Amino acid sequence: MNHPVVIVGSGLAGYAVARELRRLDADQPLLLLSADHGGFYSKPMLSNALATGKTPESIINGDAEKMASQLNVSIRTYTRVVAIDKTNRTVILKNNEQLSYGNLVLAIGADQVRLPLQGNGVSKVFTVNDVDDYKHFRDALAGKKKVAIIGAGLIGCEFANDLASAGYHVDVVDIAAQPLGRLIPPAAGAYLKQKLEAVGVVFHFDTSTQSVEQIDNQLCLTLANGKTIRADIVLSSVGLKPRTKMAQEAGLQINRGIVVDQLLQTNDAHIYAVGDCAEVAGKVLPFVMPITHAARALAATLAGNPTPVRYPAMPVLVKTPACSTVVSPPDADKAGVWQVESNDDGVKALFYDDTGCLLGFALLGKAIMDKNDLVAKLPPVLA
Amino acid sequence: MKKYQCNICGFIYDEAVGDPAHGIKAGTSWEDIPESWACPDCGVNKADFEMVEI
Numbered sequence: 001m002n003h004p005v006v007i008v009g010s011g012l013a014g015y016a017v018a019r020e021l022r023r024l025d026a027d028q029p030l031l032l033l034s035a036d037h038g039g040f041y042s043k044p045m046l047s048n049a050l051a052t053g054k055t056p057e058s059i060i061n062g063d064a065e066k067m068a069s070q071l072n073v074s075i076r077t078y079t080r081v082v083a084i085d086k087t088n089r090t091v092i093l094k095n096n097e098q099l100s101y102g103n104l105v106l107a108i109g110a111d112q113v114r115l116p117l118q119g120n121g122v123s124k125v126f127t128v129n130d131v132d133d134y135k136h137f138r139d140a141l142a143g144k145k146k147v148a149i150i151g152a153g154l155i156g157c158e159f160a161n162d163l164a165s166a167g168y169h170v171d172v173v174d175i176a177a178q179p180l181g182r183l184i185p186p187a188a189g190a191y192l193k194q195k196l197e198a199v200g201v202v203f204h205f206d207t208s209t210q211s212v213e214q215i216d217n218q219l220c221l222t223l224a225n226g227k228t229i230r231a232d233i234v235l236s237s238v239g240l241k242p243r244t245k246m247a248q249e250a251g252l253q254i255n256r257g258i259v260v261d262q263l264l265q266t267n268d269a270h271i272y273a274v275g276d277c278a279e280v281a282g283k284v285l286p287f288v289m290p291i292t293h294a295a296r297a298l299a300a301t302l303a304g305n306p307t308p309v310r311y312p313a314m315p316v317l318v319k320t321p322a323c324s325t326v327v328s329p330p331d332a333d334k335a336g337v338w339q340v341e342s343n344d345d346g347v348k349a350l351f352y353d354d355t356g357c358l359l360g361f362a363l364l365g366k367a368i369m370d371k372n373d374l375v376a377k378l379p380p381v382l383a
Numbered sequence: 384m385k386k387y388q389c390n391i392c393g394f395i396y397d398e399a400v401g402d403p404a405h406g407i408k409a410g411t412s413w414e415d416i417p418e419s420w421a422c423p424d425c426g427v428n429k430a431d432f433e434m435v436e437i
């Protein structure tokens with residue numbers, strides 16, 4: 001019998017693989033299993049939905065039923081895979097049901113990191129990593145005024161901008177000295193900070209959150225620097241951790257993510273991983289563009305034409321309307337120096353190695369106009 | 384001239400502006416963009432993710 005390709009996960013990665021595979025092979029049986037509702041939606045839209053006037057419902061482009069018929073795929077929603085039996089090539093569901101696969105694609109995403117905080121308000125801290133989380137968050141926001149955000153990374157800054165522009169009072173706490181500390185140099189961070197402050201965001205840098213206590217109807221954050229912040233709602237966005245547990249228990253190689261090579265193949269020839277859960281040739285890149293490239297290559301491989309994924313330079317747009325920002329951070333293990341030009345209109349920060357090769361950039365404000373020219377000069381992320 | 388928005392990343396394709404960096408001249412109507420074109424910001428295929436007219 002011809003066992004299906006089983007895709008676990010209905011995020012952008014799972015759907016991208018299904019869609020690309022269908023383009024190449026109209027008939028191969030495809031089964032998509034999802035722990036959630038299985039609807040197709042754009043996760044990046046969650047952090048600017050207020051500005052774009054979107055509700056959680058309107059973000060969902062197509063429900064599972066519509067997607068199943070559009071892509072000619074079987075979809076089982078609210079169906080969590082709890083284990084993989086690679087010897088018998090089956091996945092085991094929560095209800096103990098076993099499903100056979102010909103090839104298995106893990107597209108199970110990442111968890112939001114939870115900081116070890118003290119206090120009786122910790123269970124009230126929100127994280128937003130999918131549209132269901134976002135629905136709870138939006139419901140909680142109704143009628144409230146003050147939001148505290150832990151973490152000034154990409155997602156924290158985007159939510160801060162979106163909420164502040166919608167009239168919320170927003171405090172943001174980060175242990176770094178600037179926003180986007182891992183992506184952009186200090187001068188660029190200072191510029192972004194100033195632009196976000198201009199729309200009302202209040203930053204608390206160089207300090208960590210120690211406790212979240214519920215006091216009356218509010219939450220009170222106590223920071224390591226002794227300050228306290230009162231908020232109606234607390235959102236934590238301090239980073240992502242690929243979901244690796246199930247793969248590890250199945251005996252697959254894991255590191256920061258589920259370890260795969262450029263074929264997106266794990267150390268089992270019939271199991272692949274893609275998206276936020278995967279570490280592709282040593283890189284964990286939790287963004288849309290790498291998913292699009294990986295899904296195309298993987299679909300070709302699954303259709304019988306082994307195709308290694310290659311990543312071009314893949315700049316990321318930061319959705320902070322208060323300060324247009326696009327970043328292409330250099331590899332963390334690459335040595336080099338930032339050269340920064342900055343004025344009132346923006347910041348152009350270019351990262352060069354000692355032979356004068358451009359390895360990365362951060363462009364803010366008007367400088368984003370140089371994006372296309374600079375992208376053409378960057379080396380590929382994965383050749 | 385119309386504008387279209389990528390429903391994954393929010394990129395706006397403005398027919399008046401085109402996407403010259405990727406070989407699409409200013410003034411190119413949405414219908415005339417080749418199927419091989421992908422969203423410059425998130426890489427999704429033109430055919431797969433219909434842009435919505437805005």
Ligand SMILES: Cc1cc2nc3c(=O)[nH]c(=O)nc-3n(C[C@H](O)[C@H](O)[C@H](O)COP(=O)(O)OP(=O)(O)OC[C@H]3O[C@@H](n4cnc5c(N)ncnc54)[C@H](O)[C@@H]3O)c2cc1C
Pocket residue numbers: 008009010011012013014033034035036043044045046047079080081082107108109110128129130155243246274275276277285286287288289291316317318319392
């Ligand atoms: C607020 C926010 C804004 C973002 N903005 C941008 C942006 O502007 N640009 C950009 O490039 N990237 C952005 N990202 C990142 C981007 O959205 C992600 O990289 C991408 O959506 C990840 O897709 P995925 O399919 O790998 O994972 P997910 O979307 O997390 O999907 C995982 C799927 O697996 C399912 N699943 C998990 N475990 C199981 C199991 N055991 N059994 C069955 N199903 C399971 C889940 O239910 C889910 O359907 C943003 C992320 C967030 C949170």
Ligand SMILES: [Zn+2]
Pocket residue numbers: 389390391392393394422423424425426427
């Ligand atoms: Zn796009």
